[in-house]
Amino acid sequence: xxxxxxxxxxxxxxxxxxxxxxxxxxxxxxxxxxxxxxxxxxxxxxxxxxxxxxxxxxxxxxxxxxxxxxxxxxxxxxxxxxxxxxxxxxxxxxxxxxxxxxxxxxxxxxxxxxxxxxxxxxxxxxxxxxxxxxxxxxxxxxxxxxxxxxxxxxxxxxxxxxxxxxxxxxxxxxxxxxxxxxxxxxxxxxxxxxxxxxxx
Amino acid sequence: xxxxxxxxxxxxxxxxxxxxxxxxxxxxxxxxxxxxxxxxxxxxxxxxxxxxxxxxxxxxxxxxxxxxxxxxxxxxxxxxxxxxxxxxxxxxxxxxxxxxxxxxxxxxxxxxxxxxxxxxxxxxxxxxxxxxxxxxxxxxxxxxxxxxxxxxxxxxxxxxxxxxxxxxxxxxxxxxxxxxxxxxxxxxxxxxxxxxxxxx
Numbered sequence: 469x470x471x472x473x474x475x476x477x478x479x480x481x482x483x484x485x486x487x488x489x490x491x492x493x494x495x496x497x498x499x500x501x502x503x504x505x506x507x508x509x510x511x512x513x514x515x516x517x518x519x520x521x522x523x524x525x526x527x528x529x530x531x532x533x534x535x536x537x538x539x540x541x542x543x544x545x546x547x548x549x550x551x552x553x554x555x556x557x558x559x560x561x562x563x564x565x566x567x568x569x570x571x572x573x574x575x576x577x578x579x580x581x582x583x584x585x586x587x588x589x590x591x592x593x594x595x596x597x598x599x600x601x602x603x604x605x606x607x608x609x610x611x612x613x614x615x616x617x618x619x620x621x622x623x624x625x626x627x628x629x630x631x632x633x634x635x636x637x638x639x640x641x642x643x644x645x646x647x648x649x650x651x652x653x654x655x656x657x658x659x660x661x662x663x664x665x666x667x668x
Numbered sequence: 669x670x671x672x673x674x675x676x677x678x679x680x681x682x683x684x685x686x687x688x689x690x691x692x693x694x695x696x697x698x699x700x701x702x703x704x705x706x707x708x709x710x711x712x713x714x715x716x717x718x719x720x721x722x723x724x725x726x727x728x729x730x731x732x733x734x735x736x737x738x739x740x741x742x743x744x745x746x747x748x749x750x751x752x753x754x755x756x757x758x759x760x761x762x763x764x765x766x767x768x769x770x771x772x773x774x775x776x777x778x779x780x781x782x783x784x785x786x787x788x789x790x791x792x793x794x795x796x797x798x799x800x801x802x803x804x805x806x807x808x809x810x811x812x813x814x815x816x817x818x819x820x821x822x823x824x825x826x827x828x829x830x831x832x833x834x835x836x837x838x839x840x841x842x843x844x845x846x847x848x849x850x851x852x853x854x855x856x857x858x859x860x861x862x863x864x865x866x867x868x
Contacts, residue, residue, distance in 0.1 A: 472732075472734075472739070472740045472741055472761075472765060473733065473762065474723060474724045474733055474734055474735040475723070475735060476716060476719055476720055476722075476723035476724055476735075477720070477724060477733065479712065479716045480713075480716040480717065480720060483712050483713040483716050484713070486713075487698055487701065487702075488697065488698070488701055489694060489697070489698075494689060496759055496762065497688065497689070497759065498687055498688070498689075500757070500758055500759055501687065501688055502687075502717060502720060503720060503721070503724060503733065503758075507721050510717050510718065510720060510721065511718065512679065512683050513680075513683040513684070513686075513717055514714050514715070514717035514718035515714070515718070516676060516679045516680040516683050517680065517702060517710050517713055517714035517717065518710065518711065518714035518715070518718075519676055520676055520677070520680060520699075520702060520703060520710060521703070521707050521710065522676075523674060523675070523676035524674045524676060524677060524703060532672075533673065533674055533677065533703065534672075534674055535674040535675065535676075539672065540672045541672055557700070558700055558703075559696055559697065559700055561672075562673065562696065565672060
């Protein structure tokens with residue numbers, strides 16, 4: 469980095485370029501953009517970053533992020549506490565909530581089984597899930613991990629473990645996405661789409 | 669934005685998605701990334717943003733950003749004070765400094781003439797440039813605005829104004845970039861490359 473730039477700009481560029489998906493050039497552009505903002509425009513962003521960890525807790529039931537424990541979803545009378553949807557990440561909850569389709573509760577694993585990244589069952593919230601299912605009276609556990617190699621392996625692992633509790637375990641449908649093209653779909657997606665076909 | 673997310677996360681996502689080139693999805697991903705960082709990882713970024721405006725001044729000679737006025741470049745004994753390079757933005761100075769080729773001083777316009785965006789000569793540091801050239805004894809003024817419509821118009825405007833001061837005014841070469849392909853170059857670039865040809 470050119471050393472004629474003021475130190476505070478250099479520090480900001482360095483910190484910004486640490487963020488995922490932001491390269492050195494984007495970090496420069498963002499820093500200069502922020503420099504041209506009025507003081508009042510910078511304060512909310514800076515303070516939001518500094519206060520982030522103080523105001524956020526994890527819900528000790530579903531392990532989603534929340535302002536208080538238990539979280540809004542676990543604490544809501546409008547949610548069906550007998551259905552549980554298992555997801556990899558917090559953002560998966562955000563995506564599913566946006567559909568407005570699902571009225572049950574969640575369980576966030578915070579990752580998937582991935583021995584190559586050193587992620588075993590202990591690093592995920594799997595133990596908490598099994599305890600939760602064992603202790604509760606759930607009608608269905610929907611496994612909504614990604615249809616990736618690790619996501620499928622994690623789904624299988626969960627399904628095998630939950631078998632003994634006699635709960636119904638389902639997996640989200642994998643198939644051709646809306647707007648997708650059968651011609652360009654890969655073989656695995658196509659066979660899953662065929663296997664998962666439903667009657668009109 | 670899903671309202672089950674903690675307020676501090678929602679504020680952060682909102683502030684991040686205001687930044688140029690960062691859409692709502694990237695803002696979400698960045699916010700969750702920051703959430704998973706330790707407190708010590710968030711502090712430098714948050715503080716760099718909050719302190720940004722306090723530690724940075726504009727050099728009243730060249731209008732580049734600096735820690736003190738005059739800036740390091742204007743204050744350096746190693747720079748040739750008789751050559752001045754006119755650029756649009758601070759980042760252009762960064763790019764030119766990286767080449768290590770240029771040893772003169774700069775003048776940052778902070779934009780280009782663009783009537784459609786309401787940018788006339790008064791909005792740019794053009795008056796300051798003309799005063800500076802009038803009052804100094806410069807041997808050459810290199811105009812390094814971008815080879816865009818507005819950049820070329822601004823270059824012409826500056827050249828016309830400086831004519832009366834009897835200073836040599838030059839324009840950076842426009843042509844085929846290194847690694848570029850003549851076959852795919854546009855007509856304007858090609859004619860500029862032909863016009864600007866030099867002897868071996």
